[in-house]
Amino acid sequence: MSVVVSSISKVFESQKAVNDISFSLKKGEIVGFLGPNGAGKSTTMKMLTGFYKPTEGSILVNGIDMLTSQIEAQKSIGYLPEHNPLYTEMYVREYLQYQASIFKVEKSEITTVIEKVGLTSESHKKIYQLSKGYQQRVGLAAAILHNPSVLILDEPTTGLDPNQLVEIRALIKELGKDKTVLLSTHIMQEVEAVCDRVIILNKGEIVIDKPIAELKTSTEQFIKVTFDYKLEEQFIKRLPNITSYKNTSENNWTLVFNSKEDMRPKIFDFAQENGLKILGLNAENKNLENLFRELTS
Known part of the structure; x- marks a missing residue:
């Protein structure tokens, strides 16, 4: 494994930002790191990079102890x-030369990296003259200049237009x-398009860690249904294959079932048996956005 995180926690004064989380990352894997604001994502990433020291636990990067x-x-x-953080008054090549000197990287690598991230046509410009998308490319170029085996990207597509988003x-x-x-990102479609696996963090704890394919x-x-009468929870529990439910407003329910069978006919049967009318019914496919809302609401 490239990265092994074992039972790390981070406490700031009286606030526990990250609470006893563990996961591992392997080479050739792109992992989406999700969670609502304040979930502990950026704090965890800063611990992985050594910017913060965990209050408890350990982090190994290619077998090397970060602590x-x-x-x-x-x-x-x-x-990233x-x-x-860019020195925007510097030229692109000048900035990357500065980064190369820090990492003791041969200057010949700068041209290679510029080509890799698609900066060749902009490399003669000052950074402030570049669009947001190209500035992100400069940041990526700096991040990969020393050919690291592990890349940690915190919201790399924030503020990009649709074309820039596709390119990044x-x-x-x-x-x-x-x-x-x-x-790390807040854009669910981005994770589904790019990542092999997703880890969702909520209130400092991992609530799911699964491959995207799974x-x-x-x-x-997920089925949203509106009845003509306010139902008690005990009646909803009688629905077959129901795994969770939420009364979103007086007569409205969001129901989650685990079944290969389409559960909408079962809901109609349930309504008829209990003398109810269905005023609205909408089925949603299981996707990352549904899952995210379910786990972090």
């Missing part, structure tokens, strides 16, 4: 933080072929 050998572990990591997604997928990528083949069904 005892921080500099050595950081050599294997490329990090949420707010991309393609670049991340290409980079993920021979690196380990941990990608989620797509799930037998769970």
Whole structure:
């Protein structure tokens, strides 16, 4: 495994931002790291990069302990933080030369990286002259300049237009072929398009860690139904194959079933048996956005 996180927690004064989480990441895997604001995503990423030290637990990067050998572990990591810190008055090549000097990277690598991230046509410009999309490319170029085996990307597509979004997604997928990528984002479609696996964090704890393919083949069904009468919870529990439910307003319910069978006819039968009328019914396919709402609401 490229990264092994074991029972890490982070406490800021009296607030526990991350609570005893464990996971591992392997080479050639792009993992989506999701959660609502304040869930602990950025704090976890900062611990993985060595910016924060965990209050408890351990982090291994390519077998190197981040706590005892921080500099050595950081050599294997490329990090693009949420707010991309660039010296915008510098030229693109000038900035990357500066980064190369920090990592003791041969200057010949700069041209290679510029080509890889698609910056060749813009490399003669000052960074402030670039669009948001190209500035993100500069940040990615700096993150991969020393050829790290692990990439940690915190909201890399924030503020991009649809064309820039597609380009950066393609670049991340290409980079993920021979690196380990941990990608934080609020855009569910991005995770479904790019990632192999998803980890969802809520209130500092992991609530799910599954391959995307497994989620797509799930037998769970989300059905929103409106009855003409307010039902008690005990009646809803009688529905077959129901796994969870939520009374969203007086007569409205969101129901979750686990079955290969379409459960809508069962809901109609249930209504008829109990003398109810259905005023509205809408079935939703199980997707990441549904799952995210279910686990973090």
